[in-house]
Amino acid sequence: MSGINKSFSGVKALHDAEFAVRAGEIHALLGANGAGKSTLMKILSGAYVADVGTIRLDGRELELRTPADAKAAGIHCVYQEVDTSLVAQLSVAENIFLDRIATHKTSAWLNWGRLYMEAEKLLSELGLRIPVRKRVAELTLAEKQMVLIARVMAEEAKIVIFDEPTAPLSTEETERLFQIMNKLKETGIGLVFISHRLHEVFQICDTITVMRDGRIIVTEPASALDTADVIQAMLGRSLEDEYPKAEANIGQTVLSVKDLAHGQRVRGVDLEVRRGEIVAVVGLVGAGKTELSRLLFGADSPERGTVEVDGKRANLASPTDAIGSGLVLVPEERRKEGILVEESVLHNLSLPVLRQMTKWGILSGAREKSNASGVVERLGVKTPSVNQLTGYLSGGNQQKVAIGKWLNTDADVFVFDEPTKGVDIGAKRDIFVIIGQLAAQGKGILYLTCEFAEAIGLADRILVMCDGRIVKQFHRGEATQENLLYYASAGQGEPA
Amino acid sequence: MKNKWMDYLYKYGALVFIGVIVLFFSIYNEFFFTYSNLTDILRSISIVTFIAIGVTISLTVDGFDMSVGSTVSLSTVVTATMMVWYEMPLVVVIIAPLVVGAIVGLINAFLIVKIRIPDMLATFAVMYIISGVHKTYTKGYAIYNHMQMTDGSKAPGEMYKDFLWIGQGELLGIPFPVILMIIAVIAVHLFFKYTRWGRQMVMTGGNEEAARLSGLRVKRVRTYAYIASGVMAAIGGIIFAARVGSGQIDAGSPMLMEAVAAVFVGYSVLGAGRPNVIGTFVGAVLIGVLVNGLTMLHIEYYVNDIVKGGVLVLALAVTFINMHRKRT
Amino acid sequence: MKNKWMDYLYKYGALVFIGVIVLFFSIYNEFFFTYSNLTDILRSISIVTFIAIGVTISLTVDGFDMSVGSTVSLSTVVTATMMVWYEMPLVVVIIAPLVVGAIVGLINAFLIVKIRIPDMLATFAVMYIISGVHKTYTKGYAIYNHMQMTDGSKAPGEMYKDFLWIGQGELLGIPFPVILMIIAVIAVHLFFKYTRWGRQMVMTGGNEEAARLSGLRVKRVRTYAYIASGVMAAIGGIIFAARVGSGQIDAGSPMLMEAVAAVFVGYSVLGAGRPNVIGTFVGAVLIGVLVNGLTMLHIEYYVNDIVKGGVLVLALAVTFINMHRKRT
């Protein structure tokens, strides 16, 4: 790909980007949020059309106007958001052969028996066991990802793009994915791998390209770079201290959870958080962290168990009541649950504190404005104005808005569910700083994450969750990635 | 440059368009641009506007109240029977249909919020039920002064003068329904823009889950929205009864479509691209002006529908072409 | 145990319900459960079923064709004029309205796919336009044998016997429209289940973005769906003309609501919770049985609406309570 330019309504997403993949290599494409990685890859896979630029495959110039064109040329992509590529109501088999059905490569009359058989064969080749007749809606996230990979395998691919495939995967599943990727590589396919987890990149990639602000900064063999180089290239500066921690005095117990349970996901959780303390709950995807956070926030109703905030029994009948009891949640699904993308930053920030913005039910524009500008300033949200639609902000800044809306609610306990998901390193650090400040103010922090390194770097105490239960506790300095993983993947007793 | 021009077209297109057609009709027919004709146009749209406001409120919370038409029918006959059958005092005559409208809203909300039937499906079913209920209530008869009852007797009452004034009277030379309509439009606009509850409705419509996780009681908000929608329709029904001086059967069902048309034209006003009460009002005015003006041009009545549909397509096309132009 | 029972209720509830009411009507009235009455019921729903199939197809690609009602009106008068005004051969009489239906579908598709107006808004506007067009075409007159033309002359033709057979004839003792309807239901069902194009429509409706990224030309698929919807409505219009022996104005608009009701009841059949053609058919049968049975019980017509709405609410409530029960 050379000289690729792309603008979205005047905003330049790509500047003269150059990018090349060789057959039989795994090529990492790195960059901060909004650097343009997905956009570049969408152009390569025909989902977007470049404003200017040429794409060559095996020396031949290609014109890729639609995904169908790209697929015909052998370019396939596993997109970042799996749900955009799957039809939930259809079966696994049909989703695997979606491309074939879509591009008239099947017979006009579908032979369901054959379709199921072929799908099963393909999945077993990949070492996967997913019932092919099951509806995709009922699969786990990792299984969905695998269906997408199987879909690529079903076609004759020359280039396969993986856009942040590992974000939702457990370590084990990530390993499996890497095996598959290596297998593909050996058959002479060129792979592009996008990830924010740098250790993974160094583990599997041959070549690394780093982007910043729509430009290609470096392209080097992986062996010629180290993590610091990459971060320097991504951010244009180096990152000294990844896990800053403001000094906080740990005080009285502020949150006390006893035997909280709901269905299969949360099976009796006990935990305590004290004022000024950051408690991390780690676990693999599907361990039940999100469900736990929703129970604590009254978003779902527990089957049993009690929650006390500051010694008083919390009312968790609804989020409204939870907020009243002093609990707030920064949810995992930022764009769906954390913020309203079609509303301005100002409206988003007013929402939980509307009562403070009104007198006799009438909204005060001045109060709303000062509330919003206050938060924007305090958290360093990068936005042209508080009236900007939140959906137009970058991921990290959206997350800051999702956190910022709680700042003026005088909550006692903040629950964060994967607040750094899909957030680049620079913005990540900003979020850690905010969390530290909250702890310093004497808030209790419950931090749910599947990134063990973050938990180790940030938390005063780490609880490991597995299969809906807290199975182990570590104090600051006790935990290592290895023993966290051991307990998180259902290990009992002591690690070997 | 060109973009800017397009933005203006998009934002003020609907208003400019109304201006142009008003100008055109005024030139073509000297009687069009007279005070009495213009106020009559406003009066003629007042009922539809109330219904359309109801639809707009339901759309604001991301629902769709299809039952407003039959709510109008029901409240019209309830109003008329309060006078003709029961000779109730004027307060009761007015309160009763409002309560009925609120109850219809509550039923809708119950089905949508509690039973979780999708909005359009639920209100569609309720539309049928209410339509049947109002005819069952009157046994299919229209309600008029001293009407003949099925048992052979005559109804005791007639529609009160004071009541009819609501639909036919004037205040300072402005028809009273027009005053009501303008108050309602402004009030609802201010409500959405400047009150906490209005903001809560807008936010709930924007993303219900995010609003809920921000601490809004979204079910309650949506319930209120449907009640408000029902009450707006009921006001439309009261004005209808006062305007025609009787309780007509099925009065509201043709108005649903008209109201929806107004709301949809309203999407394009000021480039909103979503339901908004000012746009709805403008949409209703546009349709009213067109229908009034076209008859002056000796256009056959059946061509009206083509023009209405055409204007709707035009308005929507400008809005959505522009919205997608911006996105890419 | 209890769950299993609920699942059955959910899946077969609508069918059991039909069974129960058929039983009830049969006990109540000896003539209800006779071959000729049952075939009459099927014949009476055949037109609505065709319209409802059109709506189902548009819903399958996640759209909503509100213009089907007026397409029926248009195709009815086109059919009738082909015979009465122009005395065309039978093939033309049948092809012409089908072409007209396809053109309406194309217009819808153009507005939705090219201009990108949301489905309901676009087809709603087209509904108005087509409704005006068909009245303009006949100048507001119904079309009947040797009708008097506005210029004082008489129309030359009359509705052909062969043509009327389509609506009134029988084949092996089964009314021909019933045969057509059953063929259509089965064909559309097989189409959606077993053909590539059918699956492509389901894919498009299920997740348009995913379908597009898989290389599907989703715009084309949606265009075909709207054309199919228009053609189905046109077939409904042809049968309408053949059934009543004339070309009535505005014949289709009351049928839109009826068709939508059938489709919505269909959501609940076999626990689909979404549009499906078998469900639509069952929904139409249910409504037909109710209307027929209630007429035999000498229930006033306005109670029908309450019953229809009530059945709809019940069906939807069972479906959606169950869907949400499963989720949590």
Place this chain on the structure above:
Amino acid sequence: GSKNNTASKVDNPLAGKKIALVMQFNQGTFSAQYIDGVKKQAAKFGGEVTVFASENDLSKMASNLDAAINQKFDGILIDHGNTDALGAGVEKAKAAGIPVVAFDAALGIDGVTDLSQNDQKMAEQTLEQLAKDAGGKGNIVKVWVAGFAPMERRQESYAAFQQQYPDIKEITSFGDASNPQLDAQTKMEAILKQYPEKGSITAVWAAWDEFAKGAANAIKQAGRDEIKVYGIDMSDEDLTMIQDPTSPWIASAAVDPTTIGTVQVRYLYQALHGDQTDAAVQIDSVYVSRDALPQDKQVTTADLAQYVPGWGESDQGNTDYLKELEAAVAAAQ
């Protein structure tokens, strides 16, 4: 356009008038023919008609009346509606000096001529015939719906008829105005299934021709030729059905819709001329039965007068000066 030229050539103060026709509903052939009658007669007088359609919405009809007044039409014709809804508007028209002539609205306003077809008489005519044909006893089906003034007036005659003939039993009654023809057809089919033996139903009385069409279709398609259908109102379309020997619809009582339009225009022109017009004008209905019609050729409402006395040839409302006006306009063309 050209019409104005013709009118301006006629040296008559009554030529070139703009007339508004405000209608409550305009569905079906009956309305179309009525409009036609109005337009043709107005054209003969050198006038021009604008139709205001109200889609069966009385509030819209009231608005349309207001619009016609605002737009300073020279004369206003009203078709259906009622005093409650239109009274205020008509008073306004009077104040503005615009004459109004109403059909079937029973306005009862001073100085406004009310034309009416005699609904009760039409009902009586058909019901009497039904009773005679049935021999004073039998089982009948009534197709009727409340909610419309003419229907409710016809119902009064029906009630009297039931008292008079206790041996004629109503076995059922139905009717739905939203889709009258097809609905009547479907429901009639159900009733036929319920009374399957020949002779179990003597006749069907339909209070509206749209209902009669549906009922007749159902009976004909079921082959139950012993059942007779009697209807009220008759358009050209209905006439072809009555004439069809295989159709069970054998008789109707009606006023020629074209005649209504014609007569109504004449009264308006009388008012325009400054005459004191009658407060109420009854347009006589005609009883049309298949026996009276020829079997060898198809007649239309235009030539029905040859076979049915009193049809369509009404000279009601005509005056000498109107005849002169008509002649002058014709000469100018």
